[in-house]
Amino acid sequence: MEHAQTLFEKLWDLHRVADLGGGEELLYIDRVFLHERTGSIALRGLSAAGRRPRDPERVFCTMDHIVDTFPGRTDQTLMPSGREFIVATREAAAGAGIRLFDIGDPQQGIAHVVSPELGIALPGATVVCPDSHSCTLGGLGALAWGIGSTEAEHAIATSTLRVTRPGTLRVNCRGTLAQDVGAKDLILHLIARYGTNGAAGHAVEFAGEAVAQLPLEARLTLCNMAVEFSAFTGLVAVDETTIDYVRGRPHAPSGEQWAAAEAHWRTLHSDPGARFDRELDIDCSVLGPAVTWGTSPEQAGGIEDPLPDPAKEVDPARRTSQARALAYMDLKPGASLAGTPIDAAFIGSCTNSRLSDLRVAAAYLKGRQVAPGVTAVCVPGSTQVKLAAEAEGLDRIFTAAGFEWRESGCSMCFYAGGETFGERKRVMSTTNRNFEGRQGPGTRTHLASPLTVAASACAGYISAAGRTP
Amino acid sequence: MEKFMRHRGVAAPLLRDNVDTDAIIPSREMKRVSRQGLGEGLFAGWRYTLPGDRDPNPSFVLNREEYAGASILLCGDNFGCGSSREHAVWALQEFGIRALVAPSFGSIFYRNCIRNGILPVVLDRAAVEGLALWVQSDPRHNVLLIDLPAQSLTGADSYHFELEPGLKQMLLEGLDAISLTLQHEADIADFEARDQRRRPWIY
Numbered sequence A: 001m002e003h004a005q006t007l008f009e010k011l012w013d014l015h016r017v018a019d020l021g022g023g024e025e026l027l028y029i030d031r032v033f034l035h036e037r038t039g040s041i042a043l044r045g046l047s048a049a050g051r052r053p054r055d056p057e058r059v060f061c062t063m064d065h066i067v068d069t070f071p072g073r074t075d076q077t078l079m080p081s082g083r084e085f086i087v088a089t090r091e092a093a094a095g096a097g098i099r100l101f102d103i104g105d106p107q108q109g110i111a112h113v114v115s116p117e118l119g120i121a122l123p124g125a126t127v128v129c130p131d132s133h134s135c136t137l138g139g140l141g142a143l144a145w146g147i148g149s150t151e152a153e154h155a156i157a158t159s160t161l162r163v164t165r166p167g168t169l170r171v172n173c174r175g176t177l178a179q180d181v182g183a184k185d186l187i188l189h190l191i192a193r194y195g196t197n198g199a200a201g202h203a204v205e206f207a208g209e210a211v212a213q214l215p216l217e218a219r220l221t222l223c224n225m226a227v228e229f230s231a232f233t234g235l236v237a238v239d240e241t242t243i244d245y246v247r248g249r250p251h252a253p254s255g256e257q258w259a260a261a262e263a264h265w266r267t268l269h270s271d272p273g274a275r276f277d278r279e280l281d282i283d284c285s286v287l288g289p290a291v292t293w294g295t296s297p298e299q300a301g302g303i304e305d306p307l308p309d310p311a312k313e314v315d316p317a318r319r320t321s322q323a324r325a326l327a328y329m330d331l332k333p334g335a336s337l338a339g340t341p342i343d344a345a346f347i348g349s350c351t352n353s354r355l356s357d358l359r360v361a362a363a364y365l366k367g368r369q370v371a372p373g374v375t376a377v378c379v380p381g382s383t384q385v386k387l388a389a390e391a392e393g394l395d396r397i398f399t400a401a402g403f404e405w406r407e408s409g410c411s412m413c414f415y416a417g418g419e420t421f422g423e424r425k426r427v428m429s430t431t432n433r434n435f436e437g438r439q440g441p442g443t444r445t446h447l448a449s450p451l452t453v454a455a456s457a458c459a460g461y462i463s464a465a466g467r468t469p
Numbered sequence B: 001m002e003k004f005m006r007h008r009g010v011a012a013p014l015l016r017d018n019v020d021t022d023a024i025i026p027s028r029e030m031k032r033v034s035r036q037g038l039g040e041g042l043f044a045g046w047r048y049t050l051p052g053d054r055d056p057n058p059s060f061v062l063n064r065e066e067y068a069g070a071s072i073l074l075c076g077d078n079f080g081c082g083s084s085r086e087h088a089v090w091a092l093q094e095f096g097i098r099a100l101v102a103p104s105f106g107s108i109f110y111r112n113c114i115r116n117g118i119l120p121v122v123l124d125r126a127a128v129e130g131l132a133l134w135v136q137s138d139p140r141h142n143v144l145l146i147d148l149p150a151q152s153l154t155g156a157d158s159y160h161f162e163l164e165p166g167l168k169q170m171l172l173e174g175l176d177a178i179s180l181t182l183q184h185e186a187d188i189a190d191f192e193a194r195d196q197r198r199r200p201w202i203y
């Protein structure tokens, strides 16, 4: 190697097919993942144009967004016209000859949960999906990003995408996270500090001691919200943790190919002395549990921090958005969130619905009860996660505590016209977006970690386990 | 794809920061497996008085008389952040929007605009705010002229904007990216032949 390269540069160079001039490069795409909400349109568009997948073996599709998550679900959905999406996806996937993780399939689940757990997303691979949280897979050292439906057609038809190269940004996560503070808290604090636009135009590498110590699933959580930081994608260097995670996954290489793959993956880290276009720092040792108070992921802080007072904000744009957010969330400036009564708790989504997330929540819930009047729902991220959790008895802990235990899918992470906690309901949620109306018209979403959501569900108000009453 | 050369149109100011694609087209408005029929759902949460209803909210900018027929939106920072749904672009397009002007855009949304022939113009915050003030100050001069070959946008003043030359070409000629890429078939096949030796586990 001539000069010290960043991980991102290595991944980019590995996939460069041609320089298209004019700022665009043609990158090779190793895997395409689709889901029934946006993938159905891409597949239909493709066949309407008389095109076929260039390599159907490397295109996958799941049912996650629109399917209901009630036990005993069928093609029928609470979302009006949901059935149309499900049927269209099934037909289009069969027509295109691609693998579909359909309702009832033991490998069905949320795209970004299924693809690492099955070894479809691999370190060093390019993976795209018409879904913005594709960046999750950067936690494995994959180069993955969200695209639109038209670009998905492009990737399926040509196994490439035309891309403008983003800049590089390293976030140095210094120190060690406290034992009750996780990747979700870290990413929320980071976005709160540097703003939702903090990584715009850049591929972010999360580095430093705190990241090296994170288990693989937590790295997926961290990278999941890179898009809320406006990053092109998030990345974590490949290390022992990554390789241990990938070994033995159904679609991972085996035998001789495993040895070659492992040797290659071990080169997937930024070289010492590699230069990034930008660097940011965060001291992880001082971070506590985080929760959002507003309607943008940057409107977040510690649970006991006082809420901002728009009257004291000097920047007019921030003042307006703070005032709007506080009004929508029905919160008062200056108060803290601790102790604010809640109506619902949601544990699920591609951010926090993996086995390790459910274990943390269950460890807290064991022997405890959800507070009266709080609706609590747990939706495992994939059918595999659900089965593994049931094998450990986690489902019984959740249900004994008063949580609903669901089939896997996106569920109430977003509102598609079907299920919602309701207008003006205050929800503690392990999801990734707290936009106005994200979980239903007028629904108030507070993003937090699985531990904080479980603790708040039992308290009946916003609470950090063991830290606040 | 519709070509973009020069466009003269009514500009409406919507200077909120971080307008996400959920706000541009709420999920509940994406009712069909189709790129069509989305214009009515554009900004549904703000444009109508009640969710699911179609009663225009008179205070929303696109419902105001002086911005009737708006084809240019002046936007805040990070416009189109959030979900990758291309429906946001299809909804804007069906409504008649041809260009967006903002200090920055969500990156997936930006690419979706280019792929659908909508011009995303990046200008600094002061310029966008200046344009919005000018447009708001008198309903008679709410028309802007955008000249893509010259990369200029003109209201009271004229502004130059930057755009990657490759993307500019796509917009100017209304090109279909897939057809263009398929011309690189030999490059792609070459890459695959080399890469299959290097990373056989991918194939």
Ligand code: SF4
Pocket (backbone or CB within 6 Å): A064, A065, A110, A111, A131, A133, A348, A349, A350, A351, A409, A410, A413, A414, A431, A432
């Ligand atoms: S769980 Fe939520 S954020 Fe993740 S893919 Fe589904 S809808 Fe999107």
